[in-house]
Amino acid sequence: MTQEAVRVRVRDSNNATEEGDQEFKNTNFLSILATEDRDFLLSATGSQVKISELEGKIVGIYFSANWYPPCKNFTPLLVNAFEEFKSQTPGFEVVFVSCDEDLDAFNNYRACMPWLAIPFSDLNTKKNLNSRFDVEGIPSLIILQPDNYKVDEAIHDGVELLYRYGKQAFPFTKERLQELQEREREKHENQTLMNLLTSQNRDFLLGHSTSKLVPVASLKGKTVGLYFSAQWCFPGVKFTSRLISIYQKIKEVLLENGGEDFEIVFVSTDHDELSFNLFFGTMPWLALPFNDPTIKNLTKHFDVQWIPSLVILGPDGKTVTKKGRNLVNLYQENAYPFTEARTALLEKQMDEEAKSLPKSKYHVGHRHELTLVSEGSGGGPYICCDCDEQGLGWAYQCMECGYEVHPKCTKSAERPPGSDRQRS
Ligand SMILES: [Zn+2]
Ligand SMILES: [Zn+2]
Known part of the structure; x- marks a missing residue:
């Protein structure tokens, strides 16, 4: 599973007017969950719950859809948090705003949600909420505090916060989030190879040689890649x-x-030990044991949101970069030791090299002419359509088709006879 393209755009072109926003800031947000003829939300069992009952609670507005795997992955996490916090003070309530395709899908999805929902048929309210909170992708969890149900003070990254901090994110106040950030900063400052990779009962990693067990201490002083994969x-x-x-x-x-x-340590999220053994068997480096509790901690500590991911640690055990995968794709072995200084140098070299690349060209894998772009001129992070890997910086792009390839992946072609238009 790759999650690079996970965020589906659901933004509505029908954005609220400035006037509308102004008016809205001055009203209790709860009112926009209602319509002229509806002052209730649907409970998990389908009964009606007055919107006024949300008063005094922390409210999460949850934009999600049954058909979209990242939503389905996040929902159980939110259910856990909800069950734990719903009866605390202040209470916690969630309001589901469905992006499902039809009523059946909505009802199916609702069956696993213990919280409230906007009725599926109320398209208008759903649309308004989307544009009010400027929702750009799903899943999205907007958090509103009871003392200021204001759009401009809402927390927009509830999904990220729950992934990152788990239940500790509650009650999502500014103070709480600052405290968590500070704690995290300290943790990263005090980070060492030993406290990252060992646990109370284990000070070794798995290797392939006859001894099989390699002490974590033997990695001290090396550049180490933590390879999250499955x-x-x-x-x-x-x-x-x-x-x-x-x-x-x-x-x-x-x-x-x-x-x-240099060493790499495989941090496996394989589902069973057999797959782990088979996969690790193909790798020439070390691994954390299958299902080791450290794996969860590392995933959280480095905020790993998708795999494969490669986090690079310096010889002192501190994080050098979390973009190891990207750097490997861009610069291959030259990326070593992955430091900022090294990357800056490589970037400069690449810019230099790009000067001699043709401004446009035909590539065997695409029927339109491709244009050379950089981050500054319409590029940005992308997935190469030729090798399916991440790219950054320079790319050959067909704007119309959203087709992008690494410059190194292009294979020159004549303008194909079948091409139906010439690009200017
Ligand atoms: Zn490529
Ligand atoms: Zn094209």
């Missing part, structure tokens, strides 16, 4: 074979030069 994830399997070849090249160069060393 065999069930197709991009993970694909990226693994690329990473193996690059790992071996980096090791070769380091061996020649002596001194520094």
Whole structure:
């Protein structure tokens, strides 16, 4: 599963007018959950609950849809948090704003939600809420505090906060979030290889040699990549074979030069031990044991939201970058040691090289002419349509089709005879 493209746009072109916003800031937000002839929401059992009963509670407005896997993944997490906090003070309530396709889908999805919902048929209210809160993708969880049910003070990243901090994010106040950020900063400052990779009962990693167990302490002083991946994830399997070849090249160069060393530790999210063993069997590096509790902590600590992901730690155990995968795709073995200084140098080189690239070209994989773009000129992070890997910086792009490829992935072609238009 790759989640790069997870955020489906649901923004409505029908944005609220400035005048409307102004008016809205001055009203109790609860009123926009109602209509002229409806002052209630639907409970989990389908009964009517007066909107006024939300008064005094922290309210999460949850935009979600049954058909979309990232929504379905998040909903159980929200259910857990809801069950725990609904009867605390202040209470917690969730209002589901459905982006489902039809009433059946809505009802199916509702069956796993213990909270309230806007009736499916009330398209207008759903549309208004979408534009009020400027919802750009789902799942989206907007949090409103009882003392200021104001749009401009709403917290928009409830989904990210729950993923990141779990139940600790509650009650989502500014003070609470600041405290969590501060705690996290401290944790990262005090981060060492030992406290990241060992646990009370384990000070070793799995290896392939006869001894099989490799002390974590033996990694001290090395640049270490934490590789979050799993065999069930197709991009993970694909990226693994690329990473193996690059790992071996980096090791070769380091061996020649002596001194520094590089290691990778597989952090598996495989579903069963057999898949783990099979997948790890293809890798030349070390691994945390299958299902080790450390894995969950690492995922949280580095806020890993999708796999494959490669987090790079420096010889002192501090985080160098969380974008290891991207850097490997862009610069291959040259990315080592992944530091900011190294990346800046490579970026400069790439800009230099791009000067000699043609401004536009035909590529065998696409029937329209492609234009060279950089981040500054219409580019941005993308997924290469040729190798399916992440890209950043320079790209060849067909704007009309949303087709983008790494410059290194293009294979020049003549203007295909079948191409139906010439791009200016
Ligand atoms: Zn590519
Ligand atoms: Zn095209």
